[in-house]
Structures are given as structure tokens and as C-alpha cells.
Amino acid sequence: MAKTVLVSGGAGFIGSHVTVELISAGYDVVVADDMSNCDLTCFEGVKKITGRDNLPFVKMDFCDLEAVHNLFAEYHIDAVIHFAAFKAVGESVAEPLKYYNNNLTSFMNLLTVAHAQKSGCNVLFSSSATVYGEPDVLPVTEESPRQPATSPYGNTKQICEDILRDCVKAYSEGEGALKGIALRYFNPIGAHPSGLIGELPRGVPNNLVPFITQTAIGKRECLSIFGNDYPTPDGTCQRDYIDIVDLAKAHVCAVGRMIDEKMENDYEVFNIGTGVPVSVLELVNAFEKVNNLKLNYKFAPRRSGDVTAIWADPTLANEKLGWKAERSVEETLAAAWKWEQRIAGK
Ligand code: UFG
DSSP: OOOEEEEETTTSHHHHHHHHHHHHTTOEEEEEEOOSSOOSHHHHHHHHHHTOTTOOEEEOOTTOHHHHHHHHHHSOOSEEEEOOSOOOHHHHHHOHHHHIIIIIHHHHHHHHHHHHSTTOEEEEEEEEGGGGOSOSSSSBOTTSOOOOOSSHHHHHHHHHHHHHHHHHHHTOSSTTOEEEEEEEEOEEEOOOTTSSSOOOOSSSOOSHHHHHHHHHHTSSSOEEEEOSOSSSTTSSOEEOEEEHHHHHHHHHHHHHHHHTTOOSSSEEEEEESOSOOEEHHHHHHHHHHHHTOOOOEEEEOOOTTOOSBOOBOOHHIIIIIOOOOOSOHHHHHHHHHHHHHHHTTO
């Protein structure tokens, strides 16, 4: 019988792509989302791509403990992938309580209920490269030290990693046993090649690629490149941009590792990136070239809180998860542009 994976926050950008890949790998999926930061566009897109008209969807808030109990009473959940969290770095600085309340409570509720199941549960937490801060040595491995978080958002990622580690350590055996994996994402970008699901930022985008595509479509006048005086080859920041479909496939590998009992430790951490640094300017140039257009951009002062450069050493994920980033940055940027055109109705 197919195993069932709960995807919390499954109607969002990453959750919807992960749902598609889980279904195509043969899992049953239950999508749960409070819809606080998205509409049903991506969920409908997932149904179209997978042909699953009856894909289970539960509208719920993971901060509501009773609702989480009810969800686990209704479905037998073999593994859960937890995306349900607030994610705007700037907002978290302005409203830390909102972030600590939501991101920590929802995760603790999930673990409480997962641990209350006789059969226990496998838990995959969506973490972030933000836990490494400004690294001293590049690329970063999972052994690289975590740096003090520079925002409450980043702090919730570190705290949730620690909560998962401690719970797995305490509850690794017997009834209610938990196993956990944290995936540290670098910069997820792009969209599904079908053009049916992608990123739908509310208001002015904070992240680079949605700002680029919205500028190209004419929704924004001009892209500001934040800083061209960094100590990097072209003066702009370097990141590890990981295609969203590649990233989604890493979740399928990680869930399989937990469910098939292939883990070497009850709690494991993996970097999910390409291992290739790309500067802001290189990304902009690649976008122009692959989509054959000119982007209106200017250089602007540095954005506070940005690290100069960070990219992954993905060797551990390559070897232990059997996963590797495959899509080129050009394919990814073409998919992002296709998606932007589709949502603009062009
Ligand atoms: N950038 C611009 N102009 C923009 C937007 C971004 O030049 O309009 C630059 C940034 O300065 C940075 C690069 O593009 O150098 C990437 O910026 P993003 O905002 O897309 O991504 P970040 O690396 O800042 O963000 C990532 C994750 C977040 C996480 C954050 C932690 O996407 O989820 O790291 O710092 F919280």
C-alpha cells in the first residue's frame, strides 16, 4: 500500500512542487495549509499536473493543536514535511512575536501530535542556509558552524532544527518514535516546466528572481541590484540558486530514506544546493540571454543583512540521499519567465 505523506504548507511555492514530485514517486499526499500567504492557484495547478482531482486538502492552522490532532485522526500519516511557516525576513525583524509564535508553535504542535501516534512518525523540516550566516569557509558543509541568526525568521529555523534534534534524541525508540531530517535549502528559484505552478509573492517581492520576472513583464519599473562593491569577482553577491523541481526531488529522496529505514542517524541534516556560486549580475545576464530580452536594472546600495557569498557543498546529499541538482540555471530561468507570463495572462 502506498505510504502517506502530509505536506504542511503544501499550497505554497515549495510545498506545491514537492507534492507533485511525491505523487509522481507513488506516495499518497495530504495537503494542509492555512492559506494565509497563498491562494488556490498552485493547489489547482498540482491537481492538473498530477491528474489527481481528489487530492486531499485540509484548510487548517498548525497553531491549532486540536486541528492537528483531528488531522492525524483522519489520516494515517507515515511522514510529514513541514513548510507551514512565515518567511519574510524583514517582517520578522519588525514583528518578532508573530514569527516566534507562529513558526515555533506550529512545529511543536506537529511534533506533539506525531509523537502521540503509536507508530510514531518521520519528520522532515524545511530549514535554510540562513543558519550558516556569513560563512568563514566556502563552500559550506553540514559541519560548518551555524552563526548567530541575524533575524527572528532565521532564528526560528535554528530553533526548529534544535527542537527536532532534541525530540528525535528523546523519542527514538518504541511507541511514538520520531525520526527527523532537516534540509537546508540554498536559494530556491524557478517554476514547474508546465507553467502551472510557481512563486506567487504578495506585494513587492523581496527575492531576486520574482523581482526580475516582474520587472521583465512591466509590473516593476526597474530592478535594483543591491551592492556592486562586494569582494566577489564582479562585485555583486554570490548565491547558490537551486531549481525548485530539483529541490522538490530532494524531499522525495529524504522521505524515502526515512520510510525505508535507511538513515544512519535518527536525526540528519543535508545541504540542498548545486555547489555552484552565481552572482546577482550573472543571474541577470543569464535571464536576459535565455529569454532573449533586456532587463531594466540599476546598481543600488547594499541591502542590510545580506551576506557577501554563500554556496553549498552538496556532497553529503549526493552520496547519502542519491540526489543531485540536474537542471541548468538557464532552464530554471526560462521556467520562471514562462510562469510569470502565464500569471500575467500573456
Ligand atoms: N537582490 C537584489 N535585488 C533585489 C532582490 C535581491 O540585488 O531586488 C540580491 C540580494 O541582495 C542577494 C541576492 O539578490 O544578494 C539574493 O537575494 P534573495 O532575497 O533572493 O535571497 P537571499 O539570499 O537574501 O535569501 C535567502 C532565502 C531566504 C532566507 C535568506 C536569509 O531566500 O529565505 O536567504 O538571509 F531567509
